[in-house]
Amino acid sequence: MTIQILGLPQDNNGSYMSGPALAPARIREALHSDSANMFTELGHDLGNKTLWADAGNVLLDGLSGQTAFDAIHIAVVKLLAEGHQLVSMGGDHSVSYPTILAHAKAHKGLNILHIDAHGDLYDSLLDNHFSHATPFARLMESGLISRLVQVGNRTLNTHQRQQAKRFNVEIHEMRDLSGVPTISFEGPVYLSLDLDALDPAYAPGVSHFEPGGLSTRAVLDLIQNFKGNLIGADVVELNPHRDPFGMTAMVAAKFLKELISRLLIESGVHPAIP
Numbered sequence: 001m002t003i004q005i006l007g008l009p010q011d012n013n014g015s016y017m018s019g020p021a022l023a024p025a026r027i028r029e030a031l032h033s034d035s036a037n038m039f040t041e042l043g044h045d046l047g048n049k050t051l052w053a054d055a056g057n058v059l060l061d062g063l064s065g066q067t068a069f070d071a072i073h074i075a076v077v078k079l080l081a082e083g084h085q086l087v088s089m090g091g092d093h094s095v096s097y098p099t100i101l102a103h104a105k106a107h108k109g110l111n112i113l114h115i116d117a118h119g120d121l122y123d124s125l126l127d128n129h130f131s132h133a134t135p136f137a138r139l140m141e142s143g144l145i146s147r148l149v150q151v152g153n154r155t156l157n158t159h160q161r162q163q164a165k166r167f168n169v170e171i172h173e174m175r176d177l178s179g180v181p182t183i184s185f186e187g188p189v190y191l192s193l194d195l196d197a198l199d200p201a202y203a204p205g206v207s208h209f210e211p212g213g214l215s216t217r218a219v220l221d222l223i224q225n226f227k228g229n230l231i232g233a234d235v236v237e238l239n240p241h242r243d244p245f246g247m248t249a250m251v252a253a254k255f256l257k258e259l260i261s262r263l264l265i266e267s268g269v270h271p272a273i274p
């Protein structure tokens with residue numbers, strides 16, 4: 001089994017701006033930038049290319065709706081069937097629906113830890129059932145998700161509160177957080193990380209600025225310390241049009257590194273220098 005990073009360059013399900021289709025390339029640049037070394041905080045040297053691999057991008061040029069969904073779903077199902085674990089890079093958040101659905105089919109009783117400023121629980125938005133505001137409604141409708149736990153939400157409206165109630169979503173709203181919440185799961189966990197969960201002060205390179213968010217440190221703390229068996233993850237919604245200095249790409253790359261490191265630890269690959 002290898003841990004693979006996978007680019008999902010799609011942004012035609014955004015509701016406000018395009019740009020996230022350009023994100024995988026920017027995140028790779030940040031990841032390999034000479035400005036930092038390849039060690040993770042958890043102690044792995046990701047410069048060691050036996051620890052992980054890059055699966056490239058799913059080809060999504062010109063695809064939208066069901067055809068884009070199918071292309072992503074088929075690619076993820078194939079990589080999982082080959083025994084790989086994935087950390088995907090969006091893309092707008094719509095890419096998480098086909099990706100997590102594939103994981104849910106491979107891991108019975110899958111839980112989701114969803115870190116986001118938004119619930120992404122709309123039944124549809126702008127007449128689009130694949131909108132980046134809907135993936136977690138689609139996933140809960142599948143009946144394959146055991147628990148959906150959200151952290152960082154600060155945009156709930158009446159419709160999304162109703163949807164959250166309908167799907168028994170557990171929400172750690174931003175206004176109730178003092179510090180990092182303790183979150184525990186039984187069984188497999190997929191972590192879906194929307195960069196707009198962070199306060200725009202920490203991560204301005206996103207389409208939807210939503211003040212009052214998480215710090216970079218708080219998200220790293222969640223990645224490193226939530227209780228449960230991490231089996232896959234994605235980092236989505238980087239918008240390079242709003243990231244001229246690559247600051248937010250660096251934040252995304254940092255999260256990617258720590259996610260890979262946690263997956264390595266859980267698959268028994270412990271760092272040489274803990």
Ligand SMILES: [Mn+2]
Nearest residue numbers: 093116120194
């Ligand atoms: Mn989102």
